[in-house]
Amino acid sequence: MPEIRITxxxxxxxxxxxxxxxEMDNWxxxxxxxxxxxxxxxxxxxxxxxxxxxxxxxxxxxDVAVTEWKASERIAFTLTGVNEPFAGGGEFTVAGIGAPxxxxxxxxxxTDSVVKRIALAAMRWLLRLLxxxxxxxxxxxxxxxxxxxxxxxxxxxxxxxxxxxxxxxSGPIMNLLLPAILDAVAQDTAGRIVAALExx
Amino acid sequence: xxxxxxxxxxxxxxxxxSAGLSAALSARSHGAEVLILERSGKLGGTSAxxxxxxxxxxxxHMQELGAEDSREEALTYLRRLSLGKMDEALCxxxxxxxxxxxxxxxxxxxxxxVALTIPDYHPExxxxxxxxxxxxxxxxxxxxxxxxxxxxxxxxxxxPVSLADVNDGKTNLLDPQMxxxxxxxxxxxxxxxxxxxxxxxxQDKGIGMQMGMRVRELVMEDGVxxxxxxxxxxxxQRIGARRGVVIASGGFEWNDELVRDxxxxxxxxxxxPPFNEGDGLKMxxxxxxxxxxxxxxxxxxxxxxxxxxxxxRQLNRLTSAERHSPGSIIVNAHGQRFVNEALSYHDVCLxxxxxxxxxxxxxxxxxxxxIHHAFLDKYTFMTRMPGDPVPDWLTRAPTLRxxxxxxxxxxxxxxxxxxxxxxxxxxxxxxDFHRGESAYDRYYGDPDRDGALRTLGPLxxxxxxxxxxxxxxxxxxxxxxxxxxxxVRSTTGGVIAGLYAAGNAMxxxxxxxxxxxxxxxxxxxxxxYLAGRHAATGANRF
Numbered sequence: 191m192p193e194i195r196i197t198x199x200x201x202x203x204x205x206x207x208x209x210x211x212x213e214m215d216n217w218x219x220x221x222x223x224x225x226x227x228x229x230x231x232x233x234x235x236x237x238x239x240x241x242x243x244x245x246x247x248x249x250x251x252x253d254v255a256v257t258e259w260k261a262s263e264r265i266a267f268t269l270t271g272v273n274e275p276f277a278g279g280g281e282f283t284v285a286g287i288g289a290p291x292x293x294x295x296x297x298x299x300x301t302d303s304v305v306k307r308i309a310l311a312a313m314r315w316l317l318r319l320l321x322x323x324x325x326x327x328x329x330x331x332x333x334x335x336x337x338x339x340x341x342x343x344x345x346x347x348x349x350x351x352x353x354x355x356x357x358x359x360s361g362p363i364m365n366l367l368l369p370a371i372l373d374a375v376a377q378d379t380a381g382r383i384v385a386a387l388e389x390x
Numbered sequence: 391x392x393x394x395x396x397x398x399x400x401x402x403x404x405x406x407x408s409a410g411l412s413a414a415l416s417a418r419s420h421g422a423e424v425l426i427l428e429r430s431g432k433l434g435g436t437s438a439x440x441x442x443x444x445x446x447x448x449x450x451h452m453q454e455l456g457a458e459d460s461r462e463e464a465l466t467y468l469r470r471l472s473l474g475k476m477d478e479a480l481c482x483x484x485x486x487x488x489x490x491x492x493x494x495x496x497x498x499x500x501x502x503x504v505a506l507t508i509p510d511y512h513p514e515x516x517x518x519x520x521x522x523x524x525x526x527x528x529x530x531x532x533x534x535x536x537x538x539x540x541x542x543x544x545x546x547x548x549x550p551v552s553l554a555d556v557n558d559g560k561t562n563l564l565d566p567q568m569x570x571x572x573x574x575x576x577x578x579x580x581x582x583x584x585x586x587x588x589x590x591x592x593q594d595k596g597i598g599m600q601m602g603m604r605v606r607e608l609v610m611e612d613g614v615x616x617x618x619x620x621x622x623x624x625x626x627q628r629i630g631a632r633r634g635v636v637i638a639s640g641g642f643e644w645n646d647e648l649v650r651d652x653x654x655x656x657x658x659x660x661x662x663p664p665f666n667e668g669d670g671l672k673m674x675x676x677x678x679x680x681x682x683x684x685x686x687x688x689x690x691x692x693x694x695x696x697x698x699x700x701x702x703r704q705l706n707r708l709t710s711a712e713r714h715s716p717g718s719i720i721v722n723a724h725g726q727r728f729v730n731e732a733l734s735y736h737d738v739c740l741x742x743x744x745x746x747x748x749x750x751x752x753x754x755x756x757x758x759x760x761i762h763h764a765f766l767d768k769y770t771f772m773t774r775m776p777g778d779p780v781p782d783w784l785t786r787a788p789t790l791r792x793x794x795x796x797x798x799x800x801x802x803x804x805x806x807x808x809x810x811x812x813x814x815x816x817x818x819x820x821x822d823f824h825r826g827e828s829a830y831d832r833y834y835g836d837p838d839r840d841g842a843l844r845t846l847g848p849l850x851x852x853x854x855x856x857x858x859x860x861x862x863x864x865x866x867x868x869x870x871x872x873x874x875x876x877x878v879r880s881t882t883g884g885v886i887a888g889l890y891a892a893g894n895a896m897x898x899x900x901x902x903x904x905x906x907x908x909x910x911x912x913x914x915x916x917x918x919y920l921a922g923r924h925a926a927t928g929a930n931r932f
Contacts, residue, residue, distance in 0.1 A: 240697075243548070244543030244544075244545070244548070245432075245542075245543060245545065245700050245701050246543075246545035246548075246698065246699070246700050246705065247697075247698065247699045247700075248695075248697060248698050248699075249696075249697030249698075273781060273782060275778050275779050358775065358777045358778035358779065359775030359776045359777030359778050360773070360774075360775040360777075360778055361777075362564075362566040363549070363564065363566055363569060365566070366566055366569055366570055366573070
């Protein structure tokens with residue numbers, strides 16, 4: 191299953207970061223391609239996002255279900271495509287750090303097969319084509335070079351893991367495209383969340 | 391005069407599609423300094439989003455298929471399709487020049503062309519052939535270097551495959567490993583390949599290519615075009631053209647006012663990038679150009695998927711398997727078939743544009759593709775592949791009657807139509823519209839079936855589905871009339887010195903006909919080549 195992991199540090203304390211991340215209304219509009227979301231209940235929501243690839247945009251509806259909620263630390267969730275055949279899941283984690291760390295210390299992407307590894311390398315060029323912001327990241331390097339220095343206890347590591355797998359007849363080919371799309375979206379969204387947090 | 395220019399070159403080419411690049415490469419090879427001005431932020435024009443096939447009669451690759459052709463056969467075929475609206479002299483120029491243009495491109499670029507086994511759109515007519523449609527093999531887009539991100543990408547052909555792969559029969563086009571390997575090499579296919587090859591060559595030869603440059607005016611002195619005024623993000627520029635200006639800026643299908651004024655009939659749904667607003671046409675009119683073929687377009691029966699946009703505008707998608715595969719018909723609001731669904735996308739639209747003078751309506755303009763469930767088990771329908779969930783943009787119903795009610799079609803009519811169609815389709819016949827009788831009808835059908843059954847099959851397995859079909863347009867094909875050197879003719883006689891036109895910006899010389907796959911790009915490459923050559927070999931005007 192195509193998966194991406196992304197880690198960013200922000201110059202805010204963990205409690206502030208958790209308060210921001212744990213309330214989806216805070217950061218939902220920062221998601222690349224965000225159109226709208228509706229909370230069904232405390233654990234379920236439906237999201238509408240507009241994905242862009244090389245000038246073509248397409249609307250996708252996604253059902254999100256929270257499967258684990260560990261206050262101040264971790265939120266795990268599942269994703270299910272409503273009008274597109276895909277499913278997946280992921281988690282957000284928040285942790286305090288004591289010293290400045292490189293902000294773009296993304297963990298290596300794990301993939302499940304040779305095909306996907308080849309595809310992931312091959313699709314790097316798509317980053318330039320995904321979104322304007324994605325393109326900037328692709329050409330300019332990490333979104334946030336270094337976390338802004340702050341007093342000890344005022345820095346937080348935010349991490350996100352996201353895995354999505356397309357199914358159906360078009361699944362194998364869509365899974366080739368997904369890593370680059372997920373990566374670009376995650377990079378872009380993470381940069382905006384950090385900026386929003388630090389602006390608070 | 392030179393003091394008034396922001397830039398000066400020998401030949402200015404407006405537009406970066408196949409006509410523009412052909413003009414630029416031709417002019418450069420004949421010794422001119424060339425500057426291409428592209429309005430959008432991407433290079434490649436309409437050609438880049440297309441299948442990228444040039445239709446070239448009597449081309450030298452036909453021999454590889456064992457096919458033969460001749461000048462006379464090509465002209466006979468074109469004449470048969472044009473219903474008297476063909477410009478005989480320009481058709482002769484085209485047929486005589488086009489094969490040499492392919493040789494020129496193979497010499498001047500890294501492109502490698504292959505003749506395809508796609509029949510002409512009416513191979514049953516005298517002079518109709520197989521092998522006139524060419525394609526470029528996949529091309530390493532990485533050769534574009536810093537211009538790689540500027541290559542316009544197609545919403546219609548997103549994967550690096552070429553129709554040459556279909557010809558070869560050795561490649562599984564849905565094999566993820568193959569797709570991954572090609573992407574790793576940054577190979578591109580279809581129109582991307584054609585345009586990447588031409589743009590790479592232009593880059594190598596020092597042809598200037600500037601994007602975000604919308605040409606708004608022609609600069610004329612004493613009736614001669616000597617330059618252009620360009621609108622850019624930083625203001626206006628005047629660019630001098632010592633030897634000529636080539637209008638290759640595409641058609642006017644995205645200009646509602648021009649379409650309403652010139653294209654008779656129902657609304658059209660453009661499939662091209664939304665920058666084709668008739669800029670070149672308006673400038674040519676202002677310069678006193680004689681216009682021709684203004685009421686025609688390269689039509690393409692199309693479908694919309696709600697929520698899909700390209701460059702910020704509703705995307706209209708190409709149709710092929712949806713019409714050609716067994717278990718599919720097209721009906722109008724009366725629930726009646728009105729056309730052989732497996733005709734070319736252009737010809738289907740001609741039937742959709744029919745006018746009924748009795749009711750004073752276009753009875754087929756609102757039409758639906760109707761399929762049964764077995765279709766979805768085996769064939770692709772737009773972006774939905776077998777095994778995918780059925781998308782909600784396909785209207786679904788357990789019976790034909792309920793389907794008809796859901797989409798606003800006469801239910802009795804639809805039931806009767808399907809009953810009659812099924813009775814004949816099982817036997818592989820279509821006495822009403824002769825679907826499956828032509829080699830072209832069968833070409834895009836089911837290769838696992840034989841004869842007319844490749845495209846004919848009953849609709850008898852519920853549930854049933856429907857999707858609205860629209861009159862799409864790959865581009866309009868009216869504009870300034872040109873000479874055999876692609877010089878723009880003047881309404882006062884003679885030509886407008888220094889002004890050329892090619893591609894969808896010029897008056898197509900084949901009237902309403904669309905002879906085969908690549909009928910747009912073949913003439914675009916040819917008249918672009920002729921324009922560039924003639925402009926380059928003229929004397930500097932200043």
